[in-house]
Amino acid sequence: MASNASESAVPAIAHPTPGDSFGVAANIVYHSQFSSRFSPFKFEVEQAFYATAASVKDALVQRWNETYKHFHEEDPKQVYYLSMEFLQGRALTNAIGNLGLSDAYAAALTKLGHDLENVREQEKDAALGNGGLGRLASCFLDSMATLDLPAWGYGLRYKYGLFKQIISSKGQEEYAEDWLEKSSPWEIVRHDVTYPVRFFGEVQVDSDGRRKWIGGEVMQALAYDIPIPGYNTKNTISLRIWEARVPAEDFDLYAFNAGKHEEAVQLQLKADQICSVLYPGDSTEDGKLLRLKQQYMLCSASLQDIFSRFKERRGAISWDEFPNKVAVQLNDTHPTLAIPELMRILMDDEGLGWDQAWNITSSTIAYTNHTVLPEALEKWSQVVMAKLLPRHMEIIAEIDKRFQVLVARTRPELESKLEALQVLDNSNPEKKLVRMAHLCVVSAHSVNGVAELHSEILKKELFSDFYSLWPEKFNNKTNGVTPRRWLRFCSPELSAIITKWLRTDKWVTNLDLLSGLREFAENKQLQEEWNAAKLANKVRFADYLLKVVGVEVNPQTLFDIQIKRIHEYKRQLLNILSVIYRYKTIKEMSPEERANTVPRTVMFGGKAFATYAQAKRIVKLVTDVGAVVNNDPNVSPHLKVVFIPNYNVTVAELAIPASELSQHISTAGMEASGTSNMKFALNGSLIIGTLDGANIEIREEIGEDNFFLFGARADDVPRLRKEREQGKFVPDPRFEEVKDFIRSKAFGDFDYEPLLEALEGDTGYGRGDYFLVGQDFPGYLDAQDKVDETYKNRAKWMKMSILSTAGSGKFSSDRTISQYANEIWQVGQCRVP
Numbered sequence: 048m049a050s051n052a053s054e055s056a057v058p059a060i061a062h063p064t065p066g067d068s069f070g071v072a073a074n075i076v077y078h079s080q081f082s083s084r085f086s087p088f089k090f091e092v093e094q095a096f097y098a099t100a101a102s103v104k105d106a107l108v109q110r111w112n113e114t115y116k117h118f119h120e121e122d123p124k125q126v127y128y129l130s131m132e133f134l135q136g137r138a139l140t141n142a143i144g145n146l147g148l149s150d151a152y153a154a155a156l157t158k159l160g161h162d163l164e165n166v167r168e169q170e171k172d173a174a175l176g177n178g179g180l181g182r183l184a185s186c187f188l189d190s191m192a193t194l195d196l197p198a199w200g201y202g203l204r205y206k207y208g209l210f211k212q213i214i215s216s217k218g219q220e221e222y223a224e225d226w227l228e229k230s231s232p233w234e235i236v237r238h239d240v241t242y243p244v245r246f247f248g249e250v251q252v253d254s255d256g257r258r259k260w261i262g263g264e265v266m267q268a269l270a271y272d273i274p275i276p277g278y279n280t281k282n283t284i285s286l287r288i289w290e291a292r293v294p295a296e297d298f299d300l301y302a303f304n305a306g307k308h309e310e311a312v313q314l315q316l317k318a319d320q321i322c323s324v325l326y327p328g329d330s331t332e333d334g335k336l337l338r339l340k341q342q343y344m345l346c347s348a349s350l351q352d353i354f355s356r357f358k359e360r361r362g363a364i365s366w367d368e369f370p371n372k373v374a375v376q377l378n379d380t381h382p383t384l385a386i387p388e389l390m391r392i393l394m395d396d397e398g399l400g401w402d403q404a405w406n407i408t409s410s411t412i413a414y415t416n417h418t419v420l421p422e423a424l425e426k427w428s429q430v431v432m433a434k435l436l437p438r439h440m441e442i443i444a445e446i447d448k449r450f451q452v453l454v455a456r457t458r459p460e461l462e463s464k465l466e467a468l469q470v471l472d473n474s475n476p477e478k479k480l481v482r483m484a485h486l487c488v489v490s491a492h493s494v495n496g497v498a499e500l501h502s503e504i505l506k507k508e509l510f511s512d513f514y515s516l517w518p519e520k521f522n523n524k525t526n527g528v529t530p531r532r533w534l535r536f537c538s539p540e541l542s543a544i545i546t547k548w549l550r551t552d553k554w555v556t557n558l559d560l561l562s563g564l565r566e567f568a569e570n571k572q573l574q575e576e577w578n579a580a581k582l583a584n585k586v587r588f589a590d591y592l593l594k595v596v597g598v599e600v601n602p603q604t605l606f607d608i609q610i611k612r613i614h615e616y617k618r619q620l621l622n623i624l625s626v627i628y629r630y631k632t633i634k635e636m637s638p639e640e641r642a643n644t645v646p647r648t649v650m651f652g653g654k655a656f657a658t659y660a661q662a663k664r665i666v667k668l669v670t671d672v673g674a675v676v677n678n679d680p681n682v683s684p685h686l687k688v689v690f691i692p693n694y695n696v697t698v699a700e701l702a703i704p705a706s707e708l709s710q711h712i713s714t715a716g717m718e719a720s721g722t723s724n725m726k727f728a729l730n731g732s733l734i735i736g737t738l739d740g741a742n743i744e745i746r747e748e749i750g751e752d753n754f755f756l757f758g759a760r761a762d763d764v765p766r767l768r769k770e771r772e773q774g775k776f777v778p779d780p781r782f783e784e785v786k787d788f789i790r791s792k793a794f795g796d797f798d799y800e801p802l803l804e805a806l807e808g809d810t811g812y813g814r815g816d817y818f819l820v821g822q823d824f825p826g827y828l829d830a831q832d833k834v835d836e837t838y839k840n841r842a843k844w845m846k847m848s849i850l851s852t853a854g855s856g857k858f859s860s861d862r863t864i865s866q867y868a869n870e871i872w873q874v875g876q877c878r879v880p
């Protein structure tokens with residue numbers, strides 16, 4: 048029988064679609080019985096969560112299908128965001144919020160004997176990321192969907208996310224966190240979307256001189272889609288994450304049946320390793336190889352997917368059209384292999400010549416740098432690369448060769464610096480390396496930093512010679528955060544107040560409207576409402592701390608929070624040293640004097656990289672100080688120190704709305720941007736901070752009177768380090784006093800000597816206090832005194848808090864993404880009607 052289009056079309060399915068709360072309730076019940084993995088006779092809270100999520104997913108999948116159908120028909124240029132990290136956190140609140148169904152779901156669950164609050168607690172964080180870089184990628188997805196951009200996120204589907212942090216008497220301990228233990232309710236596995244990914248093998252030359260990569264180990268990448276709904280739009284885009292696996296035909300049944308069981312499953316084991324963990328330890332050769340495999344899996348699978356979509360839409364392919372249809376953004380250097388992979392596909396598979404392939408590649412690829420820390424600038428061994436990816440290594444060497452020729456021809460005065468600029472670092476013949484950042488800068492058409500200061504440092508320092516070669520490539524895109532997750536949903540009380548005073552809720556997608564709050568900053572009524580909302584958030588967070596961490600904190604105290612990865616440059620050490628000074632001061636006070644202090648709860652949260660010994664000592668010191676201070680009956684009513692274990696997105700959603708003071712105190716020039724600073728300011732938390740990263744722009748926007756500033760300027764840091772090295776630095780006596788106090792074993796007999804020595808002697812980076820903790824200590828104490836003075840004046844504090852929120856409009860990721868779309872990607876909106 049002849050088939051016609053209507054016969055082969057997918058029939059429309061009548062699904063119980065969520066509309067009103069009755070419809071929603073029916074849909075949840077349907078899923079609890081038919082698509083949930085629990086006994087149908089029970090409807091406990093965990094089952095309620097999975098059934099609710101399945102019901103929300105129905106709505107998302109429907110929109111997802113419509114969105115990509117629309118993109119397919121309109122065929123606009125699409126952007127692909129490649130990232131090794133996406134720190135998504137929980138999805139339920141965000142999804143129903145973006146769909147505008149929060150009330151319907153809350154009412155439906157009540158009808159079914161549950162409470163949305165408890166139900167959402169059941170969800171595990173998707174922690175496929177490490178810190179700011181991964182969370183930024185997730186905020187960007189939310190904005191891309193909300194702005195109706197034709198976009199995809201591409202990542203890897205790690206079995207274990209970032210580790211689970213447990214605090215014991217030894218300090219931080221790490222355990223695998225299995226976010227997929229009961230599977231994720233949001234994923235859609237795409238069995239029809241798989242691609243082969245090759246490792247090792249060799250390069251063969253055809254009779255016509257064409258090079259071909261053959262042999263080696265071939266695995267399969269399988270796609271999983273996580274739908275990302277936009278706010279107030281039907282558009283729902285996808286985060287596509289790849290899982291490495293081995294197709295059945297590669298399972299060696301003969302070997303297995305011959306009793307060689309381990310041999311038969313070898314390839315499967317190797318595939319499992321690729322998607323086991325994010326950032327496996329790379330101190331060993333095997334560890335390095337594994338990381339490179341992960342990076343290549345992401346790049347190869349994603350590019351094959353991009354090509355297949357490009358080919359599907361254009362019958363007769365004109366390759367020069369490619370950059371008019373495809374933009375690829377590399378989230379730092381981790382996906383750099385997309386560059387040689389794109390060249391390889393265009394030349395070896397599609398038969399293009401070098402020049403044409405190069406033009407297409409560089410017009411397609413853009414690169415974002417997120418750090419200037421030398422240890423974070425990736426370099427891969429040429430030997431390892433040549434073994435794992437022999438054809439890519441050839442291409443990289445050719446890029447390097449042509450770069451040298453270009454410099455010799457156009458900028459002979461740079462020749463003396465050429466070695467340091469090359470993509471290949473051959474300075475040590477025993478250890479030849481590929482500089483991934485240089486490969487990006489040479490190949491991409493755009494190189495951006497993530498805050499104004501950082502982008503200036505890229506131009507003037509890190510990449511200054513490249514900048515002189517290609518000034519037009521360099522640009523700044525100051526980071527931003529999504530106002531949906533980071534204000535509208537995590538602080539509904541404050542949001543309601545903002546909407547009431549602005550007489551509109553349009554600020555949720557147009558954050559600049561927050562500036563309308565300025566005129567009411569001194570209004571008593573608003574201040575009272577503001578204070579009540581902040582207090583409610585503090586009480587909620589205090590309940591969490593009691594329930595989960597087992598510490599009691601008083602919501603009437605000043606909530607002072609520093610949450611971020613633990614790193615020496617972020618200077619949690621500076622914070623805890625000042626807390627120790629505060630402790631000593633309070634201890635020595637008379638009861639009357641004590642009664643006059645501003646009581647504070649100082650909270651820390653963050654994970655230290657498993658092999659970063661110094662960072663782990665900092666965690667230990669914070670917990671040891673907490674144990675002493677919190678148990679000192681004279682001091683603890685005035686000062687408490689809490690380490691919040693296992694900091695993640697969910698904890699941040701509770702902590703940030705509750706915060707009154709937040710700490711962004713990195714050594715100037717070292718924090719590329721910071722993004723939690725934006726979330727805190729948005730939630731009316733005042734910032735104590737240095738002139739670093741995005742702090743500078745935040746301070747400009749909210750006004751310098753509303754920011755507690757201290758510390759050395761980035762320009763002065765090199766000179767100060769030098770003086771420190773030359774022994775010209777005279778430490779403040781209070782700094783010495785605090786170190787002596789730790790040495791006196793006031794906080795137990797753990798060996799803190801390596802931490803204290805780093806404030807004096809060799810840190811491993813060079814001589815002496817590299818992070819300038821001693822230098823900035825007195826200024827920091829002064830700024831803290833100013834905090835206390837200000838806090839005593841409630842009206843003033845409230846005004847500053849309101850002005851912080853009012854000045855946060857610039858820091859919406861909607862603004863950031865619009866700039867990427869207009870200035871780098873040339874991608875326009877494509878809204879589902």
Ligand code: OX2
Binds near residue numbers: 183423
């Ligand atoms: C982080 C940066 O350290 C941080 O300053 C920035 O806000 C964030 O990226 C997002 O841009 N890994 N994480 C980062 O850089 C790298 C590399």
